[in-house]
Amino acid sequence: MSINHVFVAGAGLMGHGIAQVHAAVGASVSLYEPDLARAVAGRDRIAANLDRAVAKGKLDAAARDAVLARITPVADVRAAADADLVIEAVFEDEGVKTALWASIDAAAQASAIFASNTSSISIDRLAAATAPARRPRFVGMHFFSPVPVMPLVELIRGSATDDATEAAIRDLAARLGKQVIVSADTPGFIVNRILMPLLTEAMHAFEEGVGTAVDIDTGAKVGLNHPMGPLELADFIGLDVCLGIMRVLEEGIGGPQFAPPQVLLDLVAAGHLGQKTGRGFHSYPR
Ligand code: CAA
Numbered sequence: 001m002s003i004n005h006v007f008v009a010g011a012g013l014m015g016h017g018i019a020q021v022h023a024a025v026g027a028s029v030s031l032y033e034p035d036l037a038r039a040v041a042g043r044d045r046i047a048a049n050l051d052r053a054v055a056k057g058k059l060d061a062a063a064r065d066a067v068l069a070r071i072t073p074v075a076d077v078r079a080a081a082d083a084d085l086v087i088e089a090v091f092e093d094e095g096v097k098t099a100l101w102a103s104i105d106a107a108a109q110a111s112a113i114f115a116s117n118t119s120s121i122s123i124d125r126l127a128a129a130t131a132p133a134r135r136p137r138f139v140g141m142h143f144f145s146p147v148p149v150m151p152l153v154e155l156i157r158g159s160a161t162d163d164a165t166e167a168a169i170r171d172l173a174a175r176l177g178k179q180v181i182v183s184a185d186t187p188g189f190i191v192n193r194i195l196m197p198l199l200t201e202a203m204h205a206f207e208e209g210v211g212t213a214v215d216i217d218t219g220a221k222v223g224l225n226h227p228m229g230p231l232e233l234a235d236f237i238g239l240d241v242c243l244g245i246m247r248v249l250e251e252g253i254g255g256p257q258f259a260p261p262q263v264l265l266d267l268v269a270a271g272h273l274g275q276k277t278g279r280g281f282h283s284y285p286r
Contacts, residue, residue, distance in 0.1 A: 003172055007032060007083035007108075009100055011042025011073070013238065013276070014117055015089035017147025020046045021176050023070040024148075030072050030079040039073030046071060049148065080108045085172070087141060089117040092244040097121065098129035105130040113165055115141035119241070120188045120248040123158035135160035141169055142189060143178075145237065153178045154189050187252030192245050197257035199242060200264075202230035206281065207263040213281045231281035234264075235274030243268050 007030045008019045019031045019042065033039040047068055053059040072079075077100075080086055086104055090096055097118065104114070114134060116126050119142055127138035140156025153173045157166060173180045183189035188196060202216050211219065217229020226233075234242050242264065249258035267273075267280060274280030 003027060003084045003113075003168065005030070005083045005085075007080040007086045007104075008089065009077075009086065009104065010089035010091075010117075011039050011045075012089070012091075013145055014143060014147060015087075016042040016045045017145065018087055018089055018117065018143055019043075019071055020049060020067070021148055023067045025175050026070070028070045028072070030074045030083065032074050032077065032079065034075055036073060036075035039075060043068065043071050043073050077103050077107045080104050080112070083108060083112050085113045085115060085168075087115045087117060089143075092119060092121065092241055092248075094121050094125065097126055101126060101129040105134055110134075112137065113168055114138045115169065117141060117143055119192050120245045122187070122252075123156050123161070123185045127158045127160060132160075136162040137165050139165050139169055140183075140185070140189070141173075142183075142191075144191070151178050152191070153180050154191060155180050155182050156185050156189055157182070158185055188245060188249045188258075193249065193253075196242070196246050196249055199230050199234050200246065200257060200259065200261055203234070203261040203263050203281075206231060207261060235280035235282055235284070237274070238276060239264060239268050239272065239274045239280050 004027055006022045006027045008015050009032045011031050011033045019029045023029045031039050031042050050059060050064040050067060054061055054064050086108055088097060088100060090100055097116065114130065114137060116123065118126065118140060123140040127135045130138060138158055139161050142154035144150035144152050155166065155169055170180055181190060205211060205216055206213055213231045217232050220226040220229040228236060243260050246258050246260045271277060272279040275284050278284050
């Protein structure tokens, strides 16, 4: 099927990037937040990304304007009525996601594909918020941040997802220039199953005073050739988001490698959520 209109629910770190990459390949995008000002802020963030590319000579001003013109901020789920694809990228909370999916299911056309960008929650549990007839077209499509830069999509089939839906997501990922890996519908899928134990161990090393945050991150960057150290990566993802993913892994799989370290609980309780609040394991701007 051809995907021309994409409704992206959530205009935060992931949602704005997802909207940007779809508009960049010619799709028209409705960027949804229940509060219109937040949807507009998401489009402003995309404009800032595109302005940086123009300043570097990687994009011309006309192309930037064309991408932005394809993105419409919306605050009403009825804008999903003629969408070919709905991508949900809201906060990693099962209740928030299922409530939203139920309302979008009532608004969207029967042929629309529903894709969740969940980083850890069961696709079957999210699909259960929609009518049984929708579930063959419900799938996990997990992007990585920064979405315009990271060339991976995790594709997660639920037990009802049909082959045509998988094929449509594969075609779309190819159009976006993203490589696809397929994960079973298990907590954290593939990448976060690998990543979270690295982050928890780095946090334990930090709280035990094994090294400073800078030295722990430098160890991973210089000694392991990682583009970011684990503590700055946790700050970048969002400490609240990391905590949510660890809880899903701890409850769903178990094991000390997924248990949120005390320092993470303390930082989140204090409202220090990483880059987005200006403070996490590091202070920002650095
Ligand atoms: N949005 C859009 N583009 C961005 C960006 C952003 N937030 N940050 C950087 N970029 C672009 C830059 O514009 C630049 O583009 P060009 O090459 O076209 O000029 C390119 O990325 C490289 O940026 P910089 O040179 O400024 O910086 P860098 O070389 O240090 O790279 C980075 C920045 C790409 C973010 C790199 O540090 C990196 O790869 N970090 C690791 C990211 C990662 O692991 N992401 C996955 C997180 S896990 C996740 O997302 C899923 C989950 O479920 C938690």
